[in-house]
Amino acid sequence: MTFVTPNASKIVILGDSGVGKTSLALRFTHNEFHDLELSTVGAKCFTKSVHVADKDVHFSIWDTAGQERFQSLAPIYYRNSRAAIIVYDITQKKSFHEAERWVDEMKRHGDEDLVIALIGNKSDLNEYREVKMKVAQEYALKNNLIFLETSAKTGEHVEDLFMKIAEMLPSVHAKIPENLDHNFGIVSISKLEEKEKRKEKKNCC
Amino acid sequence: MEFVFFEENTKKKFKTKKEKKTTEEIIQNFLLNTKEITYEVYQKSMFGFKKSIKLKLSAQGLIKLQNNKDEKIICLKQYNEVTKISVIDTFILQIIFRKKEVEKFYADDAILIAQEISSRCSVKFYLFHKWNKYIVKNLNDLVTMKNHKEPHPILKRVPSNLSRLIDKNHQSSDSQQNSDFNDDLQSIDDKKFDDDSDRSSDNFQKNFSTDDDSDKKEKNRNQNQNLNENQNQNLNENQNENLNENQNLNENLNQNQNENENQNLNENLNQNQNENLNQNLNQNQNLNQNLNQNLNQNQNENLNQIKNKNQNQNQNQIKNKKNKKIKSNSRNPSQKIAKDIIENEKIEYNFDQTPTKSIENKTIENKTIENKTIENKSIENKSMENKSIENKSIENKSMENKSIENKIKNESKNNSKNNSPRIENKNSAQKRKQTQEAIIDIEKLEKLLPCTMKIAEINEIPEYLIQLEMACIKILFIQNKYRFDKFILRACTFLEENIKEIKSKHGKPNIKVMESIRKFLDNIRKQIIKKNPELMKFLLEDISLGYHTSSEAKEILYYLLEKCLERIILLPLVDLIFEFFQLLCEKEDKLLKQNIQVLLDKEIEFYQLPEKLSRLCWNTPISTFMQFQLCKVPFEFLNNLINTADRIFFTTNIQNENRLENVGKVTISGDDFLSIFIFVIVHSKTQNLESYSRMLVSLCDPREFPSELGYYLATFCSAVEFIKKYEDQKK
Numbered sequence: 004m005t006f007v008t009p010n011a012s013k014i015v016i017l018g019d020s021g022v023g024k025t026s027l028a029l030r031f032t033h034n035e036f037h038d039l040e041l042s043t044v045g046a047k048c049f050t051k052s053v054h055v056a057d058k059d060v061h062f063s064i065w066d067t068a069g070q071e072r073f074q075s076l077a078p079i080y081y082r083n084s085r086a087a088i089i090v091y092d093i094t095q096k097k098s099f100h101e102a103e104r105w106v107d108e109m110k111r112h113g114d115e116d117l118v119i120a121l122i123g124n125k126s127d128l129n130e131y132r133e134v135k136m137k138v139a140q141e142y143a144l145k146n147n148l149i150f151l152e153t154s155a156k157t158g159e160h161v162e163d164l165f166m167k168i169a170e171m172l173p174s175v176h177a178k179i180p181e182n183l184d185h186n187f188g189i190v191s192i193s194k195l196e197e198k199e200k201r202k203e204k205k206n207c208c
Numbered sequence: 209m210e211f212v213f214f215e216e217n218t219k220k221k222f223k224t225k226k227e228k229k230t231t232e233e234i235i236q237n238f239l240l241n242t243k244e245i246t247y248e249v250y251q252k253s254m255f256g257f258k259k260s261i262k263l264k265l266s267a268q269g270l271i272k273l274q275n276n277k278d279e280k281i282i283c284l285k286q287y288n289e290v291t292k293i294s295v296i297d298t299f300i301l302q303i304i305f306r307k308k309e310v311e312k313f314y315a316d317d318a319i320l321i322a323q324e325i326s327s328r329c330s331v332k333f334y335l336f337h338k339w340n341k342y343i344v345k346n347l348n349d350l351v352t353m354k355n356h357k358e359p360h361p362i363l364k365r366v367p368s369n370l371s372r373l374i375d376k377n378h379q380s381s382d383s384q385q386n387s388d389f390n391d392d393l394q395s396i397d398d399k400k401f402d403d404d405s406d407r408s409s410d411n412f413q414k415n416f417s418t419d420d421d422s423d424k425k426e427k428n429r430n431q432n433q434n435l436n437e438n439q440n441q442n443l444n445e446n447q448n449e450n451l452n453e454n455q456n457l458n459e460n461l462n463q464n465q466n467e468n469e470n471q472n473l474n475e476n477l478n479q480n481q482n483e484n485l486n487q488n489l490n491q492n493q494n495l496n497q498n499l500n501q502n503l504n505q506n507q508n509e510n511l512n513q514i515k516n517k518n519q520n521q522n523q524n525q526i527k528n529k530k531n532k533k534i535k536s537n538s539r540n541p542s543q544k545i546a547k548d549i550i551e552n553e554k555i556e557y558n559f560d561q562t563p564t565k566s567i568e569n570k571t572i573e574n575k576t577i578e579n580k581t582i583e584n585k586s587i588e589n590k591s592m593e594n595k596s597i598e599n600k601s602i603e604n605k606s607m608e609n610k611s612i613e614n615k616i617k618n619e620s621k622n623n624s625k626n627n628s629p630r631i632e633n634k635n636s637a638q639k640r641k642q643t644q645e646a647i648i649d650i651e652k653l654e655k656l657l658p659c660t661m662k663i664a665e666i667n668e669i670p671e672y673l674i675q676l677e678m679a680c681i682k683i684l685f686i687q688n689k690y691r692f693d694k695f696i697l698r699a700c701t702f703l704e705e706n707i708k709e710i711k712s713k714h715g716k717p718n719i720k721v722m723e724s725i726r727k728f729l730d731n732i733r734k735q736i737i738k739k740n741p742e743l744m745k746f747l748l749e750d751i752s753l754g755y756h757t758s759s760e761a762k763e764i765l766y767y768l769l770e771k772c773l774e775r776i777i778l779l780p781l782v783d784l785i786f787e788f789f790q791l792l793c794e795k796e797d798k799l800l801k802q803n804i805q806v807l808l809d810k811e812i813e814f815y816q817l818p819e820k821l822s823r824l825c826w827n828t829p830i831s832t833f834m835q836f837q838l839c840k841v842p843f844e845f846l847n848n849l850i851n852t853a854d855r856i857f858f859t860t861n862i863q864n865e866n867r868l869e870n871v872g873k874v875t876i877s878g879d880d881f882l883s884i885f886i887f888v889i890v891h892s893k894t895q896n897l898e899s900y901s902r903m904l905v906s907l908c909d910p911r912e913f914p915s916e917l918g919y920y921l922a923t924f925c926s927a928v929e930f931i932k933k934y935e936d937q938k939k
Contacts, residue, residue, distance in 0.1 A: 013914040016878070025877040048919035063914040065922070066878030070816065073882055075933070076926040083913065 011050065011061040012172060015081040017109075018090035019101040020069035023124040026155035027090060028064050031165055036156050055169040062165065069101075078112065086118040086168045091139075093123045093152065094131040099139065106146055118171045120149035120164060127154040680772045683743065684736065695728055696780050703784040710791040717792065722785070722906035729777060729909075733769050770909045774841040778907065782840045785907070789899040796898035796932060803934045807890045815883045821860070821876070826888060829855035833892040836900070842908045845900065849920040856884050886927045897928045 016024040029035050032049040049064040067073075067080045081087060087109050091102035102121060109119055121143045123134060136152060143150030149167050153160040699721065706717045737744055744765065751761040751768075778785070790797070807814070812822045833852045839845045860876055876884065889897070904921060912918050 011914050020879040025879075048916040050916075065919055066881075068879050068882040070879060070883075072816075073926070073930070076882075076929055079922050079926050079929065 011063040012085040013063050013065060013083060014086045014088060014168065015065045015067060015084040016088045016090060017067055017077065017081070017105045018069050018122075019092070019095070019098040022069065022090045022092040022095070022098050023155045024069065024088075024090050025066050027088070027122070027124060027153065027161060028066055030155045030158055030161045032064065034158070036158075051165075053165055053169050055166060060169040060172065062169075077108070081109070081113065083114075084117070085114075085172060086120065087113065088120045088122055088164070088168075089148075090122045090124050091134065092125050093134050093136075094125055094128050096133040099123075099134045103142065106148065110146070116173045118149070118168055119146075120151070120168060121146075122150075122164060123152040124155060126152040126159055127156050680747070680768055681775060683740075684769075684772055684776060688732070688736075691732075692776055696777060699725055699781055700784060703781065703788055707784065707788055707791060710788070717788070719792075719906075721788075722903075725778070725781070725785075726907055726910075729770070729773050732777075733766070733773060736769060766911060770911075771843050774843055778841045785903060786899065789903045790896055793896075793898040793902055797896050799935075800897050800928065800932055801895060803931050804890050804893065807931065807934060808893070812887065815887050817880055817883050817887075821880055821884065824859055826856070826859060826884065826891070828859055829853075829884075829888045830891045833888050833894065836892070836894055837896075842904055845904055846908065846912070846917045846921060849924050850917065852888060853881075853885070853920050853923075856881070856888065882923060882926060882930075885923050886930055889924075889927050890931065898932065901925050901928045 016028060018024050026036060028049045032051045049066070050062065051064070052059050052061045054060075065080055065084070067077060087105075089102045089105045089109070091098040106119060106121065109117060113119070121139065123136070123139055139152075140150055142148075149164070149171065151160045151164050151167070153164060155161065702718075702721050706721060709717045747765055747768075748758070748761050751764050815822070829852050832855045833848070836845065836848045836852075839848050857876060894900075901924060905925065908917075908921060913921075
């Protein structure tokens, strides 16, 4: 069991299934990549610290399930997170559209000071690229997002990504855990649904 | 338990070839190159280091573990017969011999054996990759310490006596309390603490892993082992059949465990009750005998009896007086302390509805002085019966005896005068009783601690941390007993009222009670840390001796305190809390039950797992999660979730190690993990999932939310939510 420091910043990794969320976390925390190889670490909560501006920033990285049917459960994971890494696969256009949807959701329901990073993964597979870098870059600029293209396989820009996030975090000290929502996102789902229903009703009228 | 090795005599050669070899080859090489070696093994406790075991290795491959006390020798047979060594459980090492004999060794022995083998060979952690990080960490250090001829500097640093610190803390924190009571408590505690601390781990084992239990555990492990073997063998066979069979097995196992635990608890309760009842019965029998004798004997003899009875009367009167004093003494300090607490209380409880009933009437009498009341009742019975004897005997008495009676009265007066020093002695005895009761309460608490050893095994917590935890519990319990009692009773009445509100169907339950309980836990933890800087410093030092960094040690200390507080405060409230949530989430729980029934009929393909993963057998995590319902306090539930997750990864790792051709290598990504977790929860057929999830979310330590525990809690909540909304998704 890992003991996380109380001021650890929670980072949630979101994105379509198969875009390389787990690999990205593994590369950053364990400097490992398992391409259909034996993985002893497994998917779970990863922890790592980085040193930025004379301060240690502790990360607690939460990997999530990207399937469509689990999308409604995402608030349980991203609740009280300080940064969200939204990953897409540069070789799959569908995953980019999915990332756009995640960005919208995080903008609407995430905390005000939430740091959002849009990451185009699998940059080592440039030959099979379907998402142009310019398009993604423009989208990120529009929405004030951190943008990088990474490769979990080669480790390209992975460290840079987390360093940037650490720099962008409003303060090194995390929120006091006592202020955490005791409903843990469960109620928030129903609240979200209610909101959406109300919107739908308004539109209907 | 943590061990530090020191080489005493070495008459062997080292082999330092760094080639990849099989386990068998490594062991054989080790045996060939090792003649004889003796190790002194030091056991690390919170009071320093103790020389506890002597480890002897001979050229024949025999390992002898010599205990200081029993000189118990464990013979491992000849190593060259060993065909396979594997880790079957977190704390169990399995050694398979050529003659198909299987030997299993528990953590302490296994560590020694495995350490020995690994330190002699190039593969340091070959056997330990699934073992906890602490052990691995320690092993790492041990290997580097191997060449030290002098004692390692860590050994020279023997911590000061904890009991002194405890004394100081007692004096500082309990100064408001009754000094006499406190002195007695301290004096007894001082004597007992040293013994208890040494015995604490033993007590744990006695309480939770008696001989029978250990046998059952072994059986369970055997069965689990067999399950694992079956998994590998029967992968080609129908998985569903295996699942059903194994589930039945596991259900039976769990039922047995439940029964055993309940039996143990009931036995403890019954023993106490029976003891009191038996005492009363015996006393009554004796008194009845006296009655019969009185009736049958002559009047002349009655005179002598009257003398005796009057003496008894006097004694009874004294006893009654004493009882009254006990009652008054027992109430007074607690009431005083309760008042002090109310006055000094800085924590604001957010009970919106203050309990209307007077709690004080219900108070400590109900719990802490139960034994006393039983005793008083028994004494009252005695006195009543004595009175009846008196009446009967008086009937028999003739008026002629009046003069004699007067004489006797005079005698009795003299007797009562003579008895006055006895009363003083009895006062001190009362105090002793009170202190003993405090200690008995702690012992009761220890007995009530559920699954402690299991959790230690599951969570791979070193034994010294358990010892520390026990010490913490004792200190906290003694320091804040009345405060805890007061809060528990208050929360109890409030929960009861809320339950009534829910049952009435028209009332509005107040959910904020959980927030209040959580806040109380958080605040009291803060206060404990603030009020006991010396003790905390000492504990931190002791934790960091286990090779932790300062920040890690702090978190471990927080974790320990949280565990202790949950045990002390939440354990008595657990049933009410669960009832509260059960009533609150009745509809959701029903819906979940229905959906689970539907999902049970679905095949594994429904969960959309990758083909390789869907071909694996997930019985081990399912059986682990079945124990979820046995947990009581939040950290136990969270540990069960972590353990279930571990077993999920363990299943894939077994597959990867065995490399069955029909499945190949498998990995679990974040995408797959939730699906597997849902599958596991569904097939464990756990009920009241919504109640559990709500309870955990509201009562878990918020500090744990960003950690691994929080992650698995989120996964659990997600899985419950998914199952709950299954029908909606279908529509």
